Amino acid sequence: MNQLNIPDNTHFEPLVIKPSWRKIQRENITSLQELIQFLELSEHHQSLLYQHPDFILNVPKRLASKIAKDDPTDPLFLQFVPLKQELLTQVGFVAEPMHDAHFAKERKLLHKYQGRALIVSTGACAMHCRYCFRKNFNYDTSDKSFDKELELIASDRSLQEIILSGGDPLSLPDRVLQDLILNLSTIPHLKRIRFHSRFPMGIPERIDDTFLDVLKSTTKQIWFCIHANHPNEFDEDIWQALKKIQLLGIPVLNQSVLLKGVNDDTATLKRFSEILVDHGVIPYYLHQLDRVEGASHFEVEEEKGKELIQQLAGQLPGFGVPKYVREIPGEPSKTSLTSSPQG
Numbered sequence: 001m002n003q004l005n006i007p008d009n010t011h012f013e014p015l016v017i018k019p020s021w022r023k024i025q026r027e028n029i030t031s032l033q034e035l036i037q038f039l040e041l042s043e044h045h046q047s048l049l050y051q052h053p054d055f056i057l058n059v060p061k062r063l064a065s066k067i068a069k070d071d072p073t074d075p076l077f078l079q080f081v082p083l084k085q086e087l088l089t090q091v092g093f094v095a096e097p098m099h100d101a102h103f104a105k106e107r108k109l110l111h112k113y114q115g116r117a118l119i120v121s122t123g124a125c126a127m128h129c130r131y132c133f134r135k136n137f138n139y140d141t142s143d144k145s146f147d148k149e150l151e152l153i154a155s156d157r158s159l160q161e162i163i164l165s166g167g168d169p170l171s172l173p174d175r176v177l178q179d180l181i182l183n184l185s186t187i188p189h190l191k192r193i194r195f196h197s198r199f200p201m202g203i204p205e206r207i208d209d210t211f212l213d214v215l216k217s218t219t220k221q222i223w224f225c226i227h228a229n230h231p232n233e234f235d236e237d238i239w240q241a242l243k244k245i246q247l248l249g250i251p252v253l254n255q256s257v258l259l260k261g262v263n264d265d266t267a268t269l270k271r272f273s274e275i276l277v278d279h280g281v282i283p284y285y286l287h288q289l290d291r292v293e294g295a296s297h298f299e300v301e302e303e304k305g306k307e308l309i310q311q312l313a314g315q316l317p318g319f320g321v322p323k324y325v326r327e328i329p330g331e332p333s334k335t336s337l338t339s340s341p342q343g
């Protein structure tokens, strides 16, 4: 071949290889030593830390880089950094506040409310939130299949919606999610599939083309509920990732937990709701903290929560005010803590 036959406009775009979300996840900070260096913690502040043996420190670099240096009052520090306060015992704070084991119809299927059931799809998360009520949940990691759960869902015609929760369903590989979605899609009485995920807040790279293809692969209506608690958790990459989901006609909701020192003031909650609705994300729930052991230092009085919501209602559009709820085991729905008209 004559070299000159090659058209001279042939040039190669430099191939930008973005790191996969798995690789990013492997760079999460999990050692206290690394965290101390990263946050430049003074000796005094280092002495506040505690490496929980079962529920270890686990925070994506993206979130860690949003924490102010050497500041234990930072709202993200409080959410992700394990502190000796977790060793405090307090009456009423128990290992499994939701009695989830009692509601498990199959090992990984929780059916508490009419018309919808929740698949505990994995125990793994992109991050460890120190207030998490499922931190003591006995995740069964041995059996990876959802056959029994799917069988039960297919046989229960009262179910219209399946919630993929966890842990975080986005911890699962896309081929597992794809399988699950396709299987759910074949069940005629199901109308909706809902994701509950905190993954995009730590690793928005997770919302890649393959995952978007999974979302596109079903004709069931998908709803996507993220979990964030403070405006500082967001950045432009995260908004862009959420926009890709919204562009598929999938409503994106947010649920928060009311956390002392993090978001228990009107100004923060207002700013938070505003950035959500300005990006088309609906503030869905503000949860009263579930009373899991080791989290008592996060609890905010219900009376204060009610006042906060009342103040928000006077300053935001109706769709910008989350429903303030708590979960009471055995009740037919989450229990509203605000009187009407909020409901």
Ligand SMILES: *Cc1c(COP(=O)(O)O)cnc(C)c1O
Pocket (backbone or CB within 6 Å): 110, 111, 112, 113, 116, 117, 118, 163, 333, 334
């Ligand atoms: C919270 C929850 C749901 C969802 O409740 P909604 O009010 O529909 O958001 C479903 N199943 C279980 C087990 C839950 O804990």
Ligand code: SF4
Pocket (backbone or CB within 6 Å): 124, 125, 126, 127, 128, 129, 132, 133, 134, 135, 166, 167, 168, 198, 199, 227
């Ligand atoms: S992402 Fe959700 S399930 Fe996982 S630790 Fe945080 S609150 Fe718990």
